[in-house]
Amino acid sequence: MKNKLSILITILLCLIVLGVFWHIKDLKETSLNNGQVTSNIETLRDNEIGSNALGLQEAFVKVSERLKPAVVNISTVQMLDDAQQEFYFGDPFEDFFQDFFNSPQEQKKQRKKSSQYRTESGGTGVIIDPEGYILTNEHVIHGANEIKVTVTINSKDKTYTGKVIGKDSRTDLAIVKINSNSATEKFPAAPLGDSNKIRVGEIVLAIGSPFGLGQTVTNGIISAIRQSIVVENKEYRDFIQTDAPINRGNSGGPLGNIHGEVIGINTAIYAPTGVFSGIGFAIPINRAKEILDDLIRQGKVVRGWLGVEIKDKSGAFINSIIKDSPAEKAGLKKGDVIIEFNGKQIESVRNLQAIVSDTGPKKKIKVKFVRNGKENIVDLVTGEMPKE
Numbered sequence: 001m002k003n004k005l006s007i008l009i010t011i012l013l014c015l016i017v018l019g020v021f022w023h024i025k026d027l028k029e030t031s032l033n034n035g036q037v038t039s040n041i042e043t044l045r046d047n048e049i050g051s052n053a054l055g056l057q058e059a060f061v062k063v064s065e066r067l068k069p070a071v072v073n074i075s076t077v078q079m080l081d082d083a084q085q086e087f088y089f090g091d092p093f094e095d096f097f098q099d100f101f102n103s104p105q106e107q108k109k110q111r112k113k114s115s116q117y118r119t120e121s122g123g124t125g126v127i128i129d130p131e132g133y134i135l136t137n138e139h140v141i142h143g144a145n146e147i148k149v150t151v152t153i154n155s156k157d158k159t160y161t162g163k164v165i166g167k168d169s170r171t172d173l174a175i176v177k178i179n180s181n182s183a184t185e186k187f188p189a190a191p192l193g194d195s196n197k198i199r200v201g202e203i204v205l206a207i208g209s210p211f212g213l214g215q216t217v218t219n220g221i222i223s224a225i226r227q228s229i230v231v232e233n234k235e236y237r238d239f240i241q242t243d244a245p246i247n248r249g250n251s252g253g254p255l256g257n258i259h260g261e262v263i264g265i266n267t268a269i270y271a272p273t274g275v276f277s278g279i280g281f282a283i284p285i286n287r288a289k290e291i292l293d294d295l296i297r298q299g300k301v302v303r304g305w306l307g308v309e310i311k312d313k314s315g316a317f318i319n320s321i322i323k324d325s326p327a328e329k330a331g332l333k334k335g336d337v338i339i340e341f342n343g344k345q346i347e348s349v350r351n352l353q354a355i356v357s358d359t360g361p362k363k364k365i366k367v368k369f370v371r372n373g374k375e376n377i378v379d380l381v382t383g384e385m386p387k388e
Contacts, residue, residue, distance in 0.1 A: 059258055063205050064217050066260035069153050070127040070190035071253060073209045074136060074162065074176065076144035078119045124208035124253030125149070125176060126262060130186040132160075132178030133296065135288060136252030137267055138167045141174050149178050151187065152215055166295030170303075170357075171237075172267055173288055175295045190254060193261030195284035198222055198240065206244040206266055206280070208253030220244030226281070228350065237354060239281040240264045246280040255282040290358075304359040304382040308332065315339040315370070316352040330380035332369065339375070340368035356382065 123140035127133070134149065141147060147162035160178045167174035178187065205219045224241040242255060246266050255264035264282030271277050294301045307325020308318045316338040321328050332338075338346050342365035346352045359365065361384035368377050 060205065060217075060219060063256055063258060063260040064207070067126075067190050067205070067207055067254060067256050067262070068215055068217070069151075069188035071207045071215065072125045072127060072134060072152075073122065073150040073212075073214045074125050074134075074140055074252065075120065075122045075148045075150070076141055077146040078121070078143045079145050080117045080119060080143075122209060122212055122249050123251045124249065124266070126252075126254040126265070127151075127178075127187050127189050128192065128262075128292075130189050132180060132185075132187050133165070134162070134176040134178065135265060135292070136174055136176060137265065138169050138172045138174040140252045141167065141176060142169075147176060149176065150214065151178070153188065157214075166299040168291060168295060168301040170301070171283065171287065171291060173265065173283065173291065173295070175292070190256075191261045192285050192289065193257055193259065193263045195240065195263045195286040198225065198257070198263055198284075200224060203258050204242055204244055204263070205256045206242070206246050206250060206253065206282075207256065208246065208250035208266060210245075210247035210249045212249055216250075218245040223279070238284050238287045239267075240284055242280050242282060243278045244280060250280075302361055303357040303385040304361055304363065305385040306356055306380075307383065315346050316349050318369075326380055326383045330367065330378045332367070332378065332380075333371070335371070337370040338367060339370055340366075342366065357385070361385075 121140075123136060125134040125136035125140070128135045141162075141164055144164070147164070148159055149162040150157050150159045152158075160180060162176045163179055165175040165177045200222050202222045203219065204222055205217055207215070207217050210216050220243040222240060223243050226239040226241055228237050228239075240255065240263070242264075244255070246253075246269055250266045251268070253266045254262040255266055257263050263285050265285065265288060266280065266282045268281045269277070270279040270281075291301045305325070306327045307322035308327045309320040309322075318327070318332060318334055318336045318338065320334055321332060338352060340346060341352060341355050342359060342363075344355055346355070359382055361382050363382045365380055365382065366377055367380050368375060370376070
């Protein structure tokens with residue numbers, strides 16, 4: 001009986017030991033499988049991150065390859081006498097922003113003993129037409145006696161002379177034409193995008209010649225979209241703010257989107273220290289499109305004109321009337337408050353100035369105004385803005 005009991009106990013112990021053994025084995029296999037799953041997940045994540053990074057990198061490369069051939073270096077020579085030297089670089093941008101070119105102090109170092117001074121400066125431009133039309137900033141070619149344009153294709157530079165076709169100081173834009181020896185020579189032109197569709201946070205690339213280093217590409221994002229910037233009581237309308245590094249020499253170069261389209265023209269930087277500090281400004285390309293035809297065909301931008309001095313007062317308060325102006329001919333008087341112009345509500349003086357400017361001359365429009373508490377409407381034909 002005792003022998004049978006001993007055998008039974010032995011069998012039970014063996015079963016228990018076997019059960020524990022198999023349980024431990026299962027735990028080990030499960031642990032190994034879980035480890036393999038974790039490893040696979042981490043590998044997938046690494047592959048995804050790497051793929052995204054490579055995709056972004058490839059996008060930068062494609063944008064650069066698409067835009068760089070159309071980006072040119074512009075160098076200018078100005079011959080100034082003593083009087084001109086005193087007033088050179090008097091643009092309001094110089095006080096608020098840092099000019100992209102040689103500072104007045106640097107210019108003075110280049111003085112000659114004669115009564116004239118040879119000054120040199122540089123900037124960037126972007127070819128917008130295969131015929132060799134270049135879009136750049138007006139301050140890049142302002143006062144230039146000589147213009148040279150360097151085109152870089154397949155790492156080879158070719159320099160041409162350039163001619164100013166049109167310029168506009170109000171928008172700080174200009175058109176320069178490449179003087180080619182061949183009537184059949186064509187140039188790579190950059191595609192123009194739609195700046196009305198841009199969003200804050202979008203990736204952008206700036207291409208230009210900072211400090212004379214041609215074909216330099218930097219990247220950043222659209223930091224803000226500014227409706228206007230006021231410098232010394234003068235309004236500069238519509239700017240794209242970006243943190244893409246831009247410095248002296250980038251002025252006039254393109255700001256491109258991730259699709260390789262030009263969405264802006266790099267114009268200025270806010271640089272208290274004299275170098276880039278993370279705040280740059282570009283003119284939206286749609287703003288440039290509005291005046292391209294005028295610049296190419298007429299050499300200037302013709303704007304609408306009223307002939308009144310105005311101030312804000314829940315509309316635009318007429319402070320005085322200029323004799324024989326469109327406003328006087330239409331019957332407007334001092335003390336009237338313009339509240340609507342050509343169907344557009346007027347909220348401020350700057351608002352009215354912008355709308356009138358964009359309307360152009362010789363346009364018959366309706367003006368709604370308030371006189372002695374009553375609303376009135378008159379027909380008015382806009383004039384051409386007098387030269388500054």
